[in-house]
Amino acid sequence: MEYEEIKKRIAIIRDQEVKGIPDEMMIKIRKKIEEKTPNSKPLAEVMKSLVPGGTQHQMCLKDPYAVTIKRTLGTRMWDVDDNEYIDYLMSAGACILGHNYPPFREKLIEVLQDLSPDLYWNCEWEIKAIKLVQKHMPSVERMVYFQSGTEANMAAIRIARVFTGKEKIIKFGGSYHGWSDQLNYDIHIPFSGAMEADGIPKGCYKDTISLPPNDLNALEENLKKWSEKRKGVAAVIVEPLGAESGAIPVPPDFNKKVRELCDQYGALLIFDEVVTGFRLDLGGAQKYFGVKPDLTIFGKLLTQGYPSSGAVGGRADIMNATTSDIDVSSKHASASGTIRGNPLTVAATYWGIKIMEETGTIEKAATAADDLVKKLNDLFEQHERPYFAYNYKSIVHYETFSPLAIDIRDMNNIPKAVYRKKCVDDLATVMFSEGVITKYGNRAFTCMQHAPEDNDKFIEAMDVALKMIPKY
Numbered sequence: 001m002e003y004e005e006i007k008k009r010i011a012i013i014r015d016q017e018v019k020g021i022p023d024e025m026m027i028k029i030r031k032k033i034e035e036k037t038p039n040s041k042p043l044a045e046v047m048k049s050l051v052p053g054g055t056q057h058q059m060c061l062k063d064p065y066a067v068t069i070k071r072t073l074g075t076r077m078w079d080v081d082d083n084e085y086i087d088y089l090m091s092a093g094a095c096i097l098g099h100n101y102p103p104f105r106e107k108l109i110e111v112l113q114d115l116s117p118d119l120y121w122n123c124e125w126e127i128k129a130i131k132l133v134q135k136h137m138p139s140v141e142r143m144v145y146f147q148s149g150t151e152a153n154m155a156a157i158r159i160a161r162v163f164t165g166k167e168k169i170i171k172f173g174g175s176y177h178g179w180s181d182q183l184n185y186d187i188h189i190p191f192s193g194a195m196e197a198d199g200i201p202k203g204c205y206k207d208t209i210s211l212p213p214n215d216l217n218a219l220e221e222n223l224k225k226w227s228e229k230r231k232g233v234a235a236v237i238v239e240p241l242g243a244e245s246g247a248i249p250v251p252p253d254f255n256k257k258v259r260e261l262c263d264q265y266g267a268l269l270i271f272d273e274v275v276t277g278f279r280l281d282l283g284g285a286q287k288y289f290g291v292k293p294d295l296t297i298f299g300k301l302l303t304q305g306y307p308s309s310g311a312v313g314g315r316a317d318i319m320n321a322t323t324s325d326i327d328v329s330s331k332h333a334s335a336s337g338t339i340r341g342n343p344l345t346v347a348a349t350y351w352g353i354k355i356m357e358e359t360g361t362i363e364k365a366a367t368a369a370d371d372l373v374k375k376l377n378d379l380f381e382q383h384e385r386p387y388f389a390y391n392y393k394s395i396v397h398y399e400t401f402s403p404l405a406i407d408i409r410d411m412n413n414i415p416k417a418v419y420r421k422k423c424v425d426d427l428a429t430v431m432f433s434e435g436v437i438t439k440y441g442n443r444a445f446t447c448m449q450h451a452p453e454d455n456d457k458f459i460e461a462m463d464v465a466l467k468m469i470p471k472y
Ligand SMILES: Cc1ncc(COP(=O)(O)O)c(C=O)c1O
Pocket: 092, 148, 149, 150, 151, 153, 176, 177, 178, 179, 239, 272, 273, 274, 275, 299, 300, 309, 310
């Protein structure tokens, strides 16, 4: 679906009053889940006594509680009550081969026979992994591993500051670049500013500028304004598909224009490819959009969900601003990590990409997503709803209540956004009760093993949910 069409249809949903699944129906759904999961229920209580909120994961469904999974394979997960689920959350996007894919697992077990993650030394898998990344992404002249996407983002902005000698970082509203003190600002919902920055001193994000999504005029104004001041803009960081992996999509030429403005005003361009890297293309969003960033941030599919997944790659002259040396004689971006780039991590990069090359993973997962999107749009039409689905390869968005579209600059709209978020969460809970796992209730990731029959089950689950949503 084209950008303009997506924008128009999101606006239609945004401008309607919406009603979610009625509370009395949700009570029944919770009861159904509880009846299906008698073994998970007490384990969830134990988890709550050990882990705040009962789960370590933000996107794990918690209503009525997070179930305990005992086995995963391909597109399936089984809980401790032997319920089978079809998974479309795919480890929040960190899995595209399918869970626990045997050919991948076996390669890593072979590596572990000789080298364990506690190596703390160079190994040849590092060279093989980085050369393979470079083959697909020539912009990655040098690459340094970190332990998560969050850490890699922190490192990238520090490297950019050392290299340019400037301090400001520009991001766009709603974009997520991890939870570090400087970037955990204006995340998820545009214009939310510091709403999710409790516990972070204001001074930490004083050099973070967040602009309205897709606002190139504001970008130019800020680049211009700050280029005349001592502090200046070190880098502009983008999620290249737009905030939340394209939930707020960017116009087709957006990245190209950001590149041009960065060049004009001497700021670096950072692509956060934590989600898009190796999912949109083996060459990432940079290949997909034909735009070369100065720095690229990796996570998730860099290691296919194996620890510890994070890296920064980019131009040699910029990347050389960070080394593992302890050096007080010249300016450098200090960054280290005990287990970064360990043999398991780098071998996971190498074998993950190798298997993706050999199996045509990206296209298979994208074909599954195309099929799912078509079926979803047919179903929404049958139900005479304004809802719609679209995808970027294996990243599927379906817009039903569109909480991100609500403009919370008007404080009166905050309850509206909160209610719409509850509506999508409830939609996900109903689908879960039917054995289908999704991200909240508005995104699905496909892997190369999702088959049309799996998508049919997704559609059946969505059909059940849609029948519960009152027409308005
Ligand atoms: C675009 C983007 N950047 C950064 C991150 C943070 O990565 P991690 O969860 O590995 O810290 C995420 C995580 O979802 C992400 O989606």
